[in-house]
Amino acid sequence: MSTKILISGASIAGPALAHWLGRYGFEVTVVELAPALRDGGQDVDFRGRTHLTVLERMGVLDELRALGTGGSPMTFVDADGRRLLHLPAEFAGGDVEVPRGELAQLLHRHSGSRAEYVFGDSIAALEETPGGVRVTFRHAAPREFDLVIGADGLHSNVRRLAFGPEERYVRHLGYYAATWQLPNDLGLPVGSVGLNVPGRLMSVGASHRDPSRAGAFCLFASPELRYDRHDPAQQKALVRAAFAGLGWRVPELLESLDAAPEPYFDSISRADVPSWSNGRIALIGDAACGATIGGMGTGTAVVAAYVLAGELARARGDHRTAFERYERLLRDYARGCQKGGDRTGPFLAPRTKTGLRLRNAVLNRRWALDKMLELGKEVSSVELPDYGVELAGTVGSVG
Secondary structure, eight states, rough: OOOEEHHHHHHSSHHHHHHHHTTTTTEEEEEESSSOOOOOOOOOEEEEHHHHHHHHHHHHHHHHHHHHOOOOOEEEOTTTTOOOEEEEEHHHOOOOEEEHHHHHHHHHHHHHHTTTEESSOOEEEEEEETTTTEEEESSOOOEESSEEEEEETTTTTHHHHOOOGGGGTTTEEEEEEEEEEEEEOOOOSEEEEEEEETTTTEEEEEEEEEETTTEEEEEEESOOEEEEEHHHHHHHHHHHHHHOOTTTTHHHHHHHHHHSSOOOOEEEEEOOSSSSSEEEEEEEHOOOOHHHHSSHHHHHHHHHHHHHHHHHTTTTOOHHHHHHHHHHHHHHHHHHHHHHHHHHHHHHHHHSSHHHHHHHHHTTTTHHHHHHHHHHHHHHHHHHHHHHHTTTTTTTTOO
16 A cells, blocks of 8 residues: 655645655645646756756756756846946856746656646645544645645745744845846846845846746845735835835836736745654755755755655655654755855845945956855755665555
8 A cells, every 4th residue: 555645835846756756656646725837936046966966867857958048147237237247147057047937847747647736725734643644625625644745835834734833943034035027128138137236136137938028036135024925015015115216227127016917025034944854744845944045945855855755765654764864864965055045135135335345346256256156066965875776676666
C-alpha cells in the first residue's frame, strides 16, 4: 500500500517535490489556493553545480536551457537618466534564468501524470491521528493522508496551522518590494533600468518573451507596515506614497500601476523555523527557510524537493527518519543561501547617499563583480546523495 502525501502549494517547491515523490511510487496530491497555475512573476535563476546537478537528475535541465532568458542586465541611473552602475546579465541571471511562470508550468507538466492537482482550494484544519493526518479543506470533503508537506511559501498556511502563528517565525528585513506588468510604450530594452535614490529603487524593462510588454519592479525601505495582503488597492496606495515626488519615469510607472490587475507586493522578510517538521507534517522551500528576494529560494526549493523525496524513499516512508535526515543535510546549506536575502534591500536601495556611492564605486570594478559571482556559486553548492544510484531497483515500489 503506497504512502499518501498531501502537498500544499503548486508554485515551485510543491511540483518539484511531487515530481520526485511520484517517481518513487508515492501517492501524491497537490492542493493550491489559486484557481490555476500562476503566470508571470519575476525571472528566477539557478547557479552553481548543485542546482544544475539536481535539475539534470530531474530531466529538466535541457528544457530549462531552451526556455532561458540569457540573463537580465541591470542598469541604475540618477534622476536625469545618467548611468551610475551597470551589472551584466550573468550577475542576476546565474547559469540559467527563466520566467517564474514558465518554470512552474514545466514542473507541473513533469509531475502532472504522477500527482493529483486540486486548484481553487486550501487546507482549513489539520488533525494528526495515530496513523496519519486528517485534513479539512475549505471546499472539498475531508480526507486522510499519511503525511502533509507545506510548500506554500513565506506566508505558509500549513506552518500557521501546524507550527504556530507567522509572527513567531517570519522577520521583517526593513524593505518592501512590488512588481507589475505594463505595456512597453516606452520602447524599453530587455533587462532593467532603474532610478536609485537613498532607500528606493524603481526599475522597468522589456519582457524577454514579448517586447510589447514590460515589467516594473520597485523596492523601498520602510518599517513594518500594517495592510491587507489580499487588497491590491491598498498595496498600490503604499507604493504610490513611497515613490511620490520622484522624477525620471517614476510618474509614468506609477500611472501604469493603477491599471495593473494583479501586482505583487510583499515585505522583504525571512522565515526561520527551529524544526522543519512536526510529527507527520513538514515544511519545504520558503515555508521552512524563505527569504523574499535574493536568498536563492528557487534553487534551494528544487534542491530540498530532491532531498526530501529521496530521504522518504530511502526510509520507505518512515517519516521520522526521513524528516530528520532531510533537515540535517540541508539546514546549514539553506541558511547560507538565505543570508543573501538579508542583503538584498541594502544592496538594491542603500539608505544613504554615501551607501549608494560606495556600492556603485565597488561594483563598477569588474574584479569585484567576478568575486561576487564566484561567491554566489560557492554558497549555492553542497554535496548531496545520489538517490538514483542508492534506490536503483526500488523506484515505483516504495511505500
